Amino acid sequence: MSEDNNNGREYILDADSELRFEIEQKEAKVFLTLISGLAELFGTELVKKKKYEFGIGAKVAIFTYQGCVLQVTGKMDVCYISKETPMIQYINCHAALEQFRIDAEEHDKRGPVILVVGPMDVGKSTLCRILLNYAVRVGRRPLYADLDVGQGAISIPGNIATVLIERPASVEEGFAKTAPLVYHFGHKSPSGNSVLYNAVVSKMAEVTLQSLDANKRTKSSGIIVNTCGWVKGYGYKHLLHAARAYRARAIFVLNQERLYNDLLRDVPSNVHVVLLPKSGGVVERTKELRHESREQRIKEYFYGNIRTPFYPFSFEVKFQDLRLYKIGAPPLPDSCMPIGMKAEDNKKKVVPVTPTPSLLHHILTLSFAESTDENVIGTNVAGFCCVTEVDMERQSVMLLSPQPRPLPPNALLLWSEVQFMDNHA
């Protein structure tokens, strides 16, 4: 039910329903206020009378368990109330996780580590956000691991990351991304280097599982692991690998019975595999939109957003001072490999990169490793730069960087396939 007045439009929602809207037009702004009742956006409670602002690209649902009145002003492309939502199933998942957490707390064990899997655009990230929000709202401090190298929300595309969730996601900006643990991968899809992908996932799983034991509250809260939408062939094998690496207690499968059945067959019987419906509100994104959201994520890394703008630096680095490497040498036939080496090892090899004009627009990852003698793949990441100019005459590149010059001494940079057109300066 809705009603127009001078202050925009009022929507009256019954219990267990949600208001969904999408904004597609540039410059469009939508303001939303909770007038009465209780409501939440993907698990974050709305504050009554507060004005929330949404811009282009927003696709949201405001759900209410008890019923509420919302006021909306501004132009939306799609806006409707739906009573068909899977929220009750999702909150039941949360309740089940809470049982694990209570048990873990009592016996000083690790809390539940769960994987959220499913094809692209089924609401995996949204379900993670809901479960994490519900967890912090009852006092938990879970870890959020994002293995999605294409559309990850914690770091920038081409990396996997983990962050400690200490408070609910902001309605407008999502979770705070403070002090994440990031590992470099360098490709937009695990298919870019399957061997390396599994290696970095194993490393992050090992490190974060260990870190659980250091903090009692986080230990019993557990880890929620988000995954890529690539679920066929090798993509499926990556999911099995991740489930093993994290010793997952449960796997929540969104919207795909076939994947659910495959997992039931392939994971040990003590892992709970749960099939969940996707929300009718989740809409498929085109390839272009996915590309745009990757760009947007990188832009935000360097420039922040309207509420919190960042001012990145730009400086020149001579080729001779650029210690640039890439992970994965071109494949060699087994007959050409040194004795004792497998083709697989080649995929994890750290090889020097000679600067050429083709470096332009590429993201370079600043590793915490100081030399290639260290385990570069197993070392986490300090930050990212972007190549904004390659000058072959001057034998130098211009780098866009969140930190001022110079690069740290002995800075070791890793080439990424991911590119970013910097036209924001």
Ligand SMILES: Nc1ncnc2c1ncn2[C@@H]1O[C@H](COP(=O)(O)OP(=O)(O)O)[C@@H](O)[C@H]1O
């Ligand atoms: N109930 C809903 N109503 C409207 N939009 C939704 C709903 N749930 C999720 N979305 C939106 O759908 C898009 C895709 O969801 P997302 O969780 O990112 O999917 P995935 O991680 O599986 O690719 C996101 O923009 C998200 O905000």
Ligand SMILES: [Mg+2]
């Ligand atoms: Mg996602």
